[in-house]
């Protein structure tokens with residue numbers, strides 16, 4: 433194995449986390465190396481962008497996502513069930529390659545509710561202790577107020593389009609009526625509703641609900657963020673999930689964060705570098721580096737580092753901790769341990785509708801906008 437020169441900060445995974453962390457550390461003069469298992473994607477000049485409408489290549493064969501024929505995840509519904517590999521990932525499509533999953537995400541950009549941060553206490557006070565006794569749900573230790581400035585920063589960096597419902601405590605009828613306090617409105621107005629969104633909105637309002645536009649990282653118009661990074665306006669092409677955005681309107685690490693640090697002498701993106709395990713000094717309780725393999729040659733490297741940041745999404749992050757013997761693995765039988773505990777995936781629902789007398793252009797839409805296949809104009813009860 434080849435031992436490399438020590439670096440100050442090594443980030444495992446070249447996606448959203450790598451972009452956000454590098455944006456802070458590189459201008460502050462820290463030496464940052466990102467190790468990404470997949471290939472480099474230059475995003476713009478690269479061959480990927482002009483071919484995005486090739487649905488077979490990027491949509492069906494999923495050119496931007498983890499390849500399950502090489503590496504997949506296993507699933508058990510009960511501890512005594514045999515764990516089987518998932519051979520076809522469908523809704524769940526982890527990132528692969530520089531940029532990560534945030535390159536082919538949709539851009540639905542919600543803030544959590546104030547009660548989400550104190551969920552256990554909230555449910556206990558509302559429904560009694562017994563209601564949550566069997567659940568592993570817990571309070572975060574942080575409150576919404578602690579994070580509000582960071583939500584605002586993120587929304588400004590990512591040019592979020594939306595209609596605020598509660599700015600500095602002043603309620604706005606067009607926005608989300610349950611929205612927690614926010615210090616600023618969204619930087620961009622909401623996306624235009626498609627016809628199906630307008631129909632949904634009218635029907636929901638008629639029933640006494642309060643429909644509102646979903647906050648979207650699909651820019652409703654051209655936008656320059658506080659770092660001086662530029663977004664184009666969404667073309668409603670419907671190619672958000674699984675694709676890069678040809679109009680540069682979908683916010684991502686690749687178009688807003690990584691260009692800020694690329695080319696700087698204290699930043700390096702090393703693609704095709706698959707981290708296999710962390711080097712952990714158990715006595716000192718310190719991670720001293722990583723072992724990675726060049727994904728093209730299989731050759732292994734030891735990369736020492738003063739600080740290692742895990743930014744390879746929750747599955748890899750957890751696996752690296754388990755393989756390296758860091759922390760206590762979660763045991764569902766006893767409830768003890770935290771590594772691997774409480775992974776949550778989203779639960780969404782959709783309806784298929786048919787109108788004999790209307791032609792709805794279902795191909796028009798954006799990742800965070802109502803459209804036929806993904807009716808996402810949200811409605812909440814009065």
Ligand SMILES: Cc1cc2nc3c(=O)[nH]c(=O)nc-3n(C[C@H](O)[C@H](O)[C@H](O)COP(=O)(O)OP(=O)(O)OC[C@H]3O[C@@H](n4cnc5c(N)ncnc54)[C@H](O)[C@@H]3O)c2cc1C
Nearest residue numbers: 445447448449469527528532533534538539540707744748
């Ligand atoms: C199809 C899809 C749609 C989504 N839509 C939304 C949405 O609308 N709204 C929303 O809020 N979120 C959405 N998400 C989730 C969002 O994209 C992720 O939460 C976010 O990208 C996570 O950031 P991350 O830095 O943890 O991981 P990622 O951005 O995925 O980056 C992780 C990187 O680590 C790399 N990596 C993994 N293992 C290793 C290893 N061993 N060595 C080196 N590198 C490794 C991967 O290749 C990847 O590039 C969506 C996700 C997907 C897949």
Ligand code: SF4
Nearest residue numbers: 666667669671672677
């Ligand atoms: S729908 Fe808009 S944001 Fe999404 S890929 Fe098309 S142009 Fe980009």
